[in-house]
Amino acid sequence: MTAQLLLRRSLLRRLPLRRILCLLPVALVVVVAVRHRDVLAEGIGRLASAEWPWLLAATGATCLTWVAAAVTRQGAVVDRLPGLRLLVTQFAAGAANHLLPTGLGASAVNLRFMTVCGLSPARSSAALALYLLAESVARVGLLAALLITFPDALRLGPLLPAGVWGPLLTAAGATAAVAAVLLVCVRRLRAVVSSFLRTALGEARSVHARPSRALALWGGSLAFPVLQASGLVLVGLALGLQVPPAHIALAYLAATVAVALVPTPGGLGSVEAALVVALVAVGGPVTVATAVVLAYRIITVWLPLLPGALTLGALVRWKII
Structure with missing residues (x-):
C-alpha cells in the first residue's frame, strides 16, 4: 500500500511539470509574436501584394529545408534513426x-x-558537432564560391563597416586565449575535452567510412543553405525585386554568416536587418528589399512557428524528445 501511495504521489508531481513543458513552447510563441507584432503585421501586409505562385514555391522550398536537415542529421550518425520521427x-x-x-x-x-x-550523450554530442561543422563548411564554401564567381556583386562596406574588424578579432583572440588557459590549468576540463574529441573523431571516421552516410551528411549540408537562399530568391521574384537571383543568394549567405554569432533567438531582428543591408549591398532598392525580407521571414519563421511549437509540445508529451 505504501509503495502504491509513493508511486501515485510521484506521478502527481511529474504531471504538472510535463504539462508545463508541453505548453511552454506555445507561451513563448505568444511572447515573441507580441514583441514583434509590428514587424509581423507589416510582413503580412507585404504578402498581400505579392505574386502567389512564387510565394507557394518559396513555401515549398522552406518545407524542403526540414527534409535536408533530417538527411544531414542522419548522415552525422552511423546508427539508423527513425525517419518519420526524425x-x-x-x-x-x-x-x-x-x-x-x-x-x-x-x-x-x-x-x-x-x-x-539510444545514442549515448557523448555520441549524440559528437554527431551534433559534426552536423554543425558540415553545415558551417557548406554555407561558408557556397558563399566563397559565389564571391569568386561574382566578385563585384556584393559591396562589403555596408554589411561589414570598417571599424568592425578590430572588435571581432579582439573578441576572437580573447576567447581563444581564455579557452587555452582553462585547458592548461584545469585538468578535469582537459580530460573532458580530450574524451569528446576522441569520440567525435571516431564518429567522423565511422560516418565517412560509409558512403551513404557521407553523402547524406555533405549533400544535406549543401542542400540546406541552397534551399534557404532559394526561398529568398523566390520571394524576391514574387515582389519584383530587380536583382539577379545569384546575387540574392549571395546576399542571403553573406547576411546569415555575418549574424551567426549574434546571440538573439533565431536571429530575430538581427537577421532581418542584415538581410536588408545585404540586399541593398547587391543593388536592391531599400523599400523593396525591406518588403522582401519581411515577407520571407513571415514564410520561413512566423507561419511555421505556432505549428512547430505545438509539435514540440506533442513530442515532449509523447516522450519522443
Missing part, C-alpha cells in the same frame, strides 16, 4: 531555434531525440 523533430527543432538563442533550441531538441533513440 523529420518531425526537425520541424519542431526549427520552432525551438526561433524561441531560444541562436542554435541552442534545435541543438537541445536533437540531442534529446538522439539520446531517446
Whole structure:
C-alpha cells in the first residue's frame, strides 16, 4: 500500500511539470509574436501584394529545408534513426531555434531525440558537432564560391563597416586565449575535452567510412543553405525585386554568416536587418528589399512557428524528445 501511495504521489508531481513543458513552447510563441507584432503585421501586409505562385514555391522550398536537415542529421550518425520521427523533430527543432538563442533550441531538441533513440550523450554530442561543422563548411564554401564567381556583386562596406574588424578579432583572440588557459590549468576540463574529441573523431571516421552516410551528411549540408537562399530568391521574384537571383543568394549567405554569432533567438531582428543591408549591398532598392525580407521571414519563421511549437509540445508529451 505504501509503495502504491509513493508511486501515485510521484506521478502527481511529474504531471504538472510535463504539462508545463508541453505548453511552454506555445507561451513563448505568444511572447515573441507580441514583441514583434509590428514587424509581423507589416510582413503580412507585404504578402498581400505579392505574386502567389512564387510565394507557394518559396513555401515549398522552406518545407524542403526540414527534409535536408533530417538527411544531414542522419548522415552525422552511423546508427539508423527513425525517419518519420526524425523529420518531425526537425520541424519542431526549427520552432525551438526561433524561441531560444541562436542554435541552442534545435541543438537541445536533437540531442534529446538522439539520446531517446539510444545514442549515448557523448555520441549524440559528437554527431551534433559534426552536423554543425558540415553545415558551417557548406554555407561558408557556397558563399566563397559565389564571391569568386561574382566578385563585384556584393559591396562589403555596408554589411561589414570598417571599424568592425578590430572588435571581432579582439573578441576572437580573447576567447581563444581564455579557452587555452582553462585547458592548461584545469585538468578535469582537459580530460573532458580530450574524451569528446576522441569520440567525435571516431564518429567522423565511422560516418565517412560509409558512403551513404557521407553523402547524406555533405549533400544535406549543401542542400540546406541552397534551399534557404532559394526561398529568398523566390520571394524576391514574387515582389519584383530587380536583382539577379545569384546575387540574392549571395546576399542571403553573406547576411546569415555575418549574424551567426549574434546571440538573439533565431536571429530575430538581427537577421532581418542584415538581410536588408545585404540586399541593398547587391543593388536592391531599400523599400523593396525591406518588403522582401519581411515577407520571407513571415514564410520561413512566423507561419511555421505556432505549428512547430505545438509539435514540440506533442513530442515532449509523447516522450519522443
